[in-house]
Amino acid sequence: MIDFLKRLFGQTGSSATAKERLRLVLMTDHLELAPDMIDAMKRDLVDVISRYVEVDRDRIEVNFEQQDRALAMLANIPILSVNRPPVNRAGNGNGNGNGHGRAAEPAQAAAVAAAPNVSSPGAQAATDSIVTRRRRRRKKNQSIPAGAKPATAH
Amino acid sequence: MSSRRIVITSGKGGVGKTTTTANLGAALAKRGKRVVLVDADIGLRNLDLVLGLEKRIVFDLVEVAEGRCQLRQALIKDKRFDALSILPAAQTREKDAITEEQFASIVEKAAEVADYVLIDCPAGIEAGFRNAVAGAAEAIVVTTPEVSAIRDADRVVGKLNDRGKPIRLIVNRLRQEMVRSGDMLSVEDVCEVLAVELIGIVPDDEEIIDTTNRGEPIVLDENSRLRPIYDKIVRRLEGEIVPFTNFDQPGFFGRLLDALKAG
Ligand SMILES: Nc1ncnc2c1ncn2[C@@H]1O[C@H](COP(=O)(O)OP(=O)(O)OP(=O)(O)O)[C@@H](O)[C@H]1O
């Protein structure tokens, strides 16, 4: 019966998925940027932001979206720590990114914005403490990212 | 009045360019137009076969380009129509055996003796595509309602836009029942994604295989299901406003019927 209703309202099947996937892939095609250019742009973007806050490099998502007639780039950059003084950032901004050991990571309330979210200090503090632990752990097996993952599309 | 020079192209291979070229050409000729079909698929020629003219080839496109024969010697007249002829591609040469300028000038020459020159473009966006497009003033992009075909069509649309060629779209091999069940992109979806003017919707139909087997264009078969479809496309090409039958959007009752049948 559910099947019957679904068919009736035309909601079965994969065509909606096809359309959404096409929409996204065509947008990046239209950028005429090679995928590795997009990756490089993403890395640079993250490097800049990392001078001010510590971000979770493994979970960055960069997508492109049509907004009216223009193309918008939407970056979702989880922020791990906002309270570190920028001075420390400058020196190791590049290498200090991206650790291993993410598997053991507890669920975290990462801020979702390109700017530190100061409106909820409580959540922020919690995130920060998790991060501090994580950073220490990471220091032991200092690993340099081999290269950014390609942006994931939803 | 100058004649129309139209390239039939797609990006992706096997979506129906040659079938479309042959049947539109035949339909135009049936309406009394003088038509030359140019097979630009050097090395993989097929237009002759689809039209049942493969045994009559003497010269080909590359030989015309190299000045080894006159264009009119290479044109094969289709005796079933008053004024349909094809210029076959060379079968044993490479795509770069001819330049864009040579191609354009051959098409120009053909246009002197025709109302329509339709160019059957090879798949891809390399030399063969550039040649075929160089000769054309406008384009018909053929796609199927599948993601990879549409993505490739989009690339081609971009390249045609860059060259300032007006574009019309044919959605080929549509399966209505799949659209209704939500398992295939609808024509509306395809048009929205590609943002190109629609000129035809051709269903997926085994009739095509049968007519291709026999080398018979569809317009010659009075009982063909697809005949009215190609006729309509040709009328739209001619500037007539022909409404699309609503078979790609059956609405509630179409779906109700399908749902009842399936369940
Ligand atoms: N509407 C249709 N319904 C059923 N089969 C079709 C339809 N259109 C094309 N075909 C079949 O699809 C196959 C490919 O068609 P065709 O040769 O016209 O494509 P093409 O784009 O010219 O291919 P290529 O890129 O190799 O030149 C053929 O077997 C043809 O019979």
Ligand SMILES: [Mg+2]
């Ligand atoms: Mg072909």
